[in-house]
Amino acid sequence: MTQARHFLQFSDLSREALTHVFERAAILKRRRDAGELYRPLVGKVMTMIFEKNSTRTRVSFEAGMSQLGGHAMFLDGKSSQIGRGEPVEDTARVLSRMSDIIMIRTFEQATVETLAANSRVPVINGLTNEYHPCQILADVFTYLEQRGSIAGKTVAWIGDGNNMARTWLQAAKVLGFKLKVATPKGYELTVLDGVDYSDCYEAYTDPKLAAKDADLVTTDVFTSMGFEAEAEARRQAFDGFMVDAALMTAARPDALFMHCLPAHRGEEVAAEVIDGPQSVVWDEAENRMHVQKALIEYLLLGQVHD
Numbered sequence: 001m002t003q004a005r006h007f008l009q010f011s012d013l014s015r016e017a018l019t020h021v022f023e024r025a026a027i028l029k030r031r032r033d034a035g036e037l038y039r040p041l042v043g044k045v046m047t048m049i050f051e052k053n054s055t056r057t058r059v060s061f062e063a064g065m066s067q068l069g070g071h072a073m074f075l076d077g078k079s080s081q082i083g084r085g086e087p088v089e090d091t092a093r094v095l096s097r098m099s100d101i102i103m104i105r106t107f108e109q110a111t112v113e114t115l116a117a118n119s120r121v122p123v124i125n126g127l128t129n130e131y132h133p134c135q136i137l138a139d140v141f142t143y144l145e146q147r148g149s150i151a152g153k154t155v156a157w158i159g160d161g162n163n164m165a166r167t168w169l170q171a172a173k174v175l176g177f178k179l180k181v182a183t184p185k186g187y188e189l190t191v192l193d194g195v196d197y198s199d200c201y202e203a204y205t206d207p208k209l210a211a212k213d214a215d216l217v218t219t220d221v222f223t224s225m226g227f228e229a230e231a232e233a234r235r236q237a238f239d240g241f242m243v244d245a246a247l248m249t250a251a252r253p254d255a256l257f258m259h260c261l262p263a264h265r266g267e268e269v270a271a272e273v274i275d276g277p278q279s280v281v282w283d284e285a286e287n288r289m290h291v292q293k294a295l296i297e298y299l300l301l302g303q304v305h306d
């Protein structure tokens with residue numbers, strides 16, 4: 001089987017590859033804004049597997065493939081054989097004979113790894129319980145657009161030590177910034193890849209300490225998909241972890257606010273912050289599409305320079 005490039009975790013891309021993807025994302029965004037057609041993927045097909053809900057991930061991949069001249073096909077667990085127990089290895093073998101690239105949103109990271117191990121074509125992680133690498137691509141790209149290089153900066157993560165937080169940590173290591181994480185006790189970020197993050201990571205239980213002097217403050221839902229049974233316990237445990245205007249004053253005056261969305265105003269973020277002047281959440285959401293187009297181009301065509 002030929003070796004395809006995959007994007008299963010943020011750290012799958014080197015700093016050099018990321019620099020290229022971010023440069024291409026900016027170019028593809030400018031072309032789209034100018035109404036220019038760029039269709040290098042005519043005849044190419046992406047299969048997208050969704051075992052969890054999505055708005056942004058589905059639309060950004062589907063729109064992005066279409067803009068690149070290709071096509072994206074939606075499969076969910078329930079209406080496909082995936083939900084009836086067909087082995088992921090077999091699914092990978094079949095999908096990768098009919099399509100050129102696969103995107104999957106599922107529960108366990110192990111499922112994504114198994115899919116990739118049995119696929120002839122690139123596999124992209126569209127979110128697992130453990131990681132959300134496409135979102136952090138968009139977030140870092142949004143930071144670059146707004147403020148320039150993120151190297152040497154400080155990002156404050158407030159809330160759950162979840163898939164997003166864990167992916168920010170990988171980004172901090174690859175791109176050379178500091179990640180300060182504030183979680184309640186029992187919801188700390190756990191490292192799953194065996195990497196030593198001590199040079200770029202600080203853990204807190206006080207959101208104000210984590211947010212102090214940050215260049216970017218970011219948060220996410222307190223209850224991620226798949227953890228709904230814990231929602232009430234989490235609401236209590238995360239009391240005091242809402243990002244509000246008072247917390248933002250601990251950060252640098254020019255700090256940005258990001259949230260991957262969907263958001264719950266009055267829970268993890270106050271309306272005054274997400275709808276306020278420091279928030280870049282709408283650019284962040286739009287940039288999913290631009291950066292994923294650049295990622296797809298890179299995985300299928302390598303480093304394009306036109």
Ligand code: CP
Nearest residue numbers: 054055056057260261
């Ligand atoms: N941020 C994000 O991944 O959104 P969706 O769940 O809507 O895809």
Ligand code: NVA
Nearest residue numbers: 162220224225260261
């Ligand atoms: N941490 C959230 C992100 C949603 C885009 C979840 O996994 O549900």
